[in-house]
Amino acid sequence: MILLKLFLEFFKTGLFSVGGGYATMPFLYEISNHYGWYTLKELGDIVAISVITPGPVGINMATYAGFKTTGITGSIVATLALVLPSYFIIILVSKLLKRFEDNFYVRSTLYSLKPAGCGMLAAVGLHLAKTNISDIPSFIIFAVLFYMTLDFKRNPLYFFLAGGIIGIIVKMYF
Amino acid sequence: MNKPSLIELYFVFLKTGIELLGGGFVIVPLLTKNIVNKKGWITKDDLMKYYALSQSLPGIIAVNTATFVGYNLRGKTGALISILGIITSPFIIICAIANILNQLTNLTIIEDIFYGVGIAVIILVYLAVKEMWEFSVIDFPSFVIFTGAFCASFFFNISPVWIIAGAILYGILIKIAGKWAGR
Incomplete structure (x- = not known):
């Protein structure tokens, strides 16, 4: 059951975070708040380790956060769930490239996602500052x-x- | 242009996954070296296009870029192989470190180091926000979205999914209003 929740949470993270590894932090923060699989202090450690080790920061964070729940099985589930949306989205976008870029709704959606992600990340930063x-x-x-x-x-x-x-x-x- | 075998594709991204440090834009020089110059599988223009799209799409930027390259070279299987390639080494490294750190948490020196490192993380988040701000907060409506998302998240602990849904809706309404006003 925990693995299913883990999968859904990280699938959601992969689907909605725009702007790279740091953009997943608001989701990781919510997971810590909601499920308590790791504390806010531990989230700071996860981010630190992820930044100084090789590999995409977002992947490292998901692997580590997954590890905190159920060890290596958790790592596998979290990491795969995080990248799965990319697989579908990019195949879709590659197929419809021209129409995709010109589409009114797609453009206004992409326009809104970045400032929203930026605002949520600022909020996480302030939460971390308050704790640490x-x-x-x-x-x-x-x-x-x-x-x-x-x-x-x-x-x-x-x-x-x-x-x-x-x-x-x-x-x-x- | 020559096309790679699936095994070659996997190993190029395995290598890129190890070399990648720091995230973000670093993927571009790495793939320029590994795929454009050494292998000649794609052009630099292709790579820049994939990177630009990857930045504005959901997901991890390096993974997105790898998926674009893999899909355009070897279709759906290529996309899958490229993703697996780029996540393999970070996955192994993090699992190893997590295992070791789990056993070391009782040491006070480790605690003291992480005490300072935890504060460095705040600085990094601040720098990331600053960098994202330059791309994303470009006019008044995007400033409104930023402020709204910040307040909803910080003061009310609203789930990111709802904040994003609200931002998308607001963005579409603003653009529609802009179109009407332009007439």
């Missing part, structure tokens, strides 16, 4: 990392490295 930035050490780390975004390269590895190191140091003093 709760004391002085975490605020210090946040301030340093935020300062880094102003002129550092966007390679996520730098942020994880800095976050991890400052985390160890700050924890020694607090």
Whole structure:
């Protein structure tokens, strides 16, 4: 039963998230809220591991989140369910390419999906901030990392490295 | 253009799946190297078209791009093989890491590292929002959709599916209203 729910949730995620791996986060957040298969804190860990390991971030997150439910079986179900909609959608779009691009409803739908995804992702970010930035050490780390975004390269590895190191140091003093 | 066998197709995407780090646009230079230059299966123009479409369609962008390539080279089986190819290595790597981390969670040092890393994740989400914002919030109606989606999600915990359904409806109504006003 849990596998069926897992399949449906990740199929839904694959079908409705537009804009790449991060766009699946609002769905992963809802899954954590609704089913409690992993906590919000664990969702942060899932995202971190997924970004620093090879492979598409969205695939990594689904595999890991699936693992949290029922181990490797969960990983298989979640990952396959996530990519299944792509298979059907892209075959359909390839067949109707010209008509698809000109269709009024398709165009206005695609127009709306991205800002909606962006808004939902911002909400997840704020939820994560509320949970994780709760004391002085975490605020210090946040301030340093935020300062880094102003002129550092966007390679996520730098942020994880800095976050991890400052985390160890700050924890020694607090 | 020469067409690949299904096995060749699988292995090219298996390799691409390992090389892919960072997500998003990275898939384009990788597939340019692996498929356009080395193999000559598709042109750079084809690849850019697939990538552009993949970005605006639902699903993981790298997987979508792989599916387009696979389908156009070897039909439905090709699409399936390409998907399986690109997800194989990330799948194995994540399962291995998840297994190891499960056993390490009691170590305080790991906890301390993830304490800081968890905050780095917030920064990455912030950067992702900023990047998506530039493509997606391009005029007033899209700003309304952004704000509506944010509030519905943050304050009311409304399910993403309903938010998206609402956004689509609003988008269609706005476009229809625009057409009427244009007359």
